[in-house]
Amino acid sequence: MASPSDAPAGASYVATGGEFTRDTDYITTRITADGRDGYPVEAGRYRLIVARACPWANRAIIVRRLLGLEDVLSIGFCGPTHDQRSWTFDLDPGGVDPVLGIPRLRDAYLKRFPDYPKGITVPAIVDVPTGQVVTNDFAQITLDLSTQWSAHHRPGAPQLYPEPLRAEIDEVAKRIYTEVNNGVYRCGFAGSQAAYEAAFDRLFTALDSVSERLSTQRYLVGDTITEADVRLFTTLARFDPVYHGHFKCNRQKLAEMPVLWAYARDLFQTPGFGDTVDFEQIKAHYYIVHSDINPSQIVPKGPDLANWLTPHGREVLGGRPFGDGTPPGPTREGERVPAELLR
Template identity: 75%
Template sequence: MANDESNDQGTYVLADQPYERDTRYIETRITRDGGDGYPVEPGRYRLVVSYACPWANRAIIVRRLLGLDRVISMGVCGPTHDKRSWTFDLDPGGVDPVLGIPRLQDAYFARIPGYPKGITVPAIVDERSGAVVTNNFPQITLDFETEWVDFHRPGAPVLYPEDLREEIDAVNAVVYRDVNNGVYRCGFAGSQSAYDAAYDQLFSRLDWLSERLATQRYLVGDTITEADVRLFTTLARFDAVYHGHFKCNREKLSEMPVLWAYARDLYQTPGFGDETDFDHIKRHYYEVHRDLNPAGIVPKGPDLSNWNTPHGRESLGGRPFGDGEPPAPK
């Protein structure tokens, strides 16, 4: 089947080049005033995700923490995809039960015929038209936090407080550059020099984060914010895939005491660990990135049961949900 394009997973490494992420997203926004033509409206939109993807995992977590699962439906793609599109192979008949499509590509084409760029998750689809509204993942969670406030659950945390936004934005910028995208710059580096530079930048930032979090429970302020969500989804994948598959191997996360305790603290917080699927994560990276792992073999290890061990971060104070309360159990 090597010549069947539907089974071609695509190429991720370009020889002799550093990895550059394409960030040309569909930037339409869903807002209270409907300025882009898509007003906030319960029951109108479907968030399409994969639990394998760290960018989609952010939206899954924020939707759950804020209680937006009551007003925004969610379609879940399988952990793998082919060269062109994520697919709904987890659903009966391989078709999303709300959108009625087998491939997320269909919703992109409904918005922009022949859409030439990556078919990415997360994507928000307008259920009325079946067309993608946006795949601009950094803005999706910010809009969940600021534009959908009238539909947050009672007791929802304030994930993007106005008085901390400047600091949150600054932390997010360096974490994205050096960590969230930094692991990909290691894994998809096309030369030794590109890999070395990305590796050094990644672990320098992880050391910086360890110092920051040694004396405070959360990244910004004394409650969970957007900054913690963005860092968590990378840390959750670190030992399972990035350490080995992407050669981010100076240390495992479980060998970095501060970050390991911090990650376990979040994992054990409702809305984080219960929205993390290690099986989907491992299957995606090892089965899809065939230029890194030609046989598609998924490793049996590492043992991930240690995510539920005590973390001791309560001693630093802080209140996970501020004046609010955790979401109801799944």
């Protein structure tokens, strides 16, 4: 079976017995305040490359926006589909990224690693002066945006990774990743009936546990939005449009799980979350690129998306979305998701 091409880093594969296993060997170079790896934080030096379709990249889009890093870390958007070699910049004029001057993200990877053997993945951060990829370690990227880039945060930026809560955030985020973020892929790319059924049960056991946790508190950790919420949200946003049918995660739709559905709508209606989600690109990616699962490459018209804007009622649980901070301002020109996608 082919491996999922939106994997966060490296090739993924189906192991003996049909169980999906993800390669987690990333480019671990970090951009830090002290420049310990040779890449110090500098305004204007780096470019964050993402694809709206990818849940791992969607996290970075959200965190960059919540922290107000638009003026110091530029962003480039790949299209929702790609070929076997690379994510491509087919949304840009001439199919070329206007800052990096390349048609394929692969070019930035090979500029630094001429024999790079793994998948070309998003999110990735590229050093603009050299045109070389710095990192594709999706989990570390968002943590570093919160901690290493703090000198460039907007006034009123929220604390997404507050030091007193980091141990709990890490613990919750680890379970979210292994059981939910990766759990849907474990279902979708299972290579046997037994592996699929085990993955299915494991996923919904985790979702039930998360639902129970969120039944009495508005957010996953503490009373404000944290990194843990960002990580869960991007999977929930894709659940009904993609994972329920395409990945056979069909015990229930998200819209049929009352606590998680209300939680997801709460975040979606929070500035910085829903305004980064492009459902059309999400569906195009999964249903077209994963041709081994969907050979016809037909993209479904549904589901109806207007219900994302219905009242969620989560305010009764208290909590302050941005803590002592403030919401981000309007989305920048050129980075907006078309509003008509929710009509």
